[in-house]
Amino acid sequence: MMMQRLWLALGALAAAAVSILAVVLRRGVMRVEVAGESMTPALEPGDFLILRRGAPPAGAEYGQIVALHDPRPEGDGRLLLKRVVGQPGEALRVGGSLQVNGRVLIEPYAHGDTPTEQHRGINRLEAGTYFVLGDHRGASTDSRDFGPVAREAIAGFAVLRYWPVARAGWLRPPVRRLLGVGPEVPQPLVWQTPSPDAGNP
Numbered sequence: 131m132m133m134q135r136l137w138l139a140l141g142a143l144a145a146a147a148v149s150i151l152a153v154v155l156r157r158g159v160m161r162v163e164v165a166g167e168s169m170t171p172a173l174e175p176g177d178f179l180i181l182r183r184g185a186p187p188a189g190a191e192y193g194q195i196v197a198l199h200d201p202r203p204e205g206d207g208r209l210l211l212k213r214v215v216g217q218p219g220e221a222l223r224v225g226g227s228l229q230v231n232g233r234v235l236i237e238p239y240a241h242g243d244t245p246t247e248q249h250r251g252i253n254r255l256e257a258g259t260y261f262v263l264g265d266h267r268g269a270s271t272d273s274r275d276f277g278p279v280a281r282e283a284i285a286g287f288a289v290l291r292y293w294p295v296a297r298a299g300w301l302r303p304p305v306r307r308l309l310g311v312g313p314e315v316p317q318p319l320v321w322q323t324p325s326p327d328a329g330n331p
Contacts, residue, residue: 161180162178162197162209163179164176164178168271169264170265174297180288180292185284192214195211196214205271210271211264214260215237215262218255225244225249228240244274248274250273259278260278
């Protein structure tokens, strides 16, 4: 009982400290609450995060969890949290696995299967654009639906989870690792726009 009260008090202090910090630095940071399950298990519904505004530093984009406004007309501009998996100049194939320049990307954070109607390919990402995916591949709206994301469309990137206390800590991107299962040169892929009736019988 005493430990529980101590944790609650520490949690309240941490939340207050983060709130004060956010007010002081509000031009440079933003606070968000995770609402959906597309980034599980890295992020769970009810997690509270601190994001630095703008895109991640150049050269350190891979694996970063970024926030962007849903670009689809039906998305109403809601904020989405996704992980950067493809960077400018890379060729991608998204299906049973994610291939970057013909090699399988090792993704310990990802789970679930990409539905057939969301299989995509892109010949080469243009300068200043990124491919973003949710970690829960079977329950995510991401670049498979709305295509590559421009750097200037990234509202911020996650740096810290401050609530719940038991899961609090810095959010660091994973180390990028590729399997040597394909040729080094990009495959001849073309970006495929989903058809209006994709997935319908």
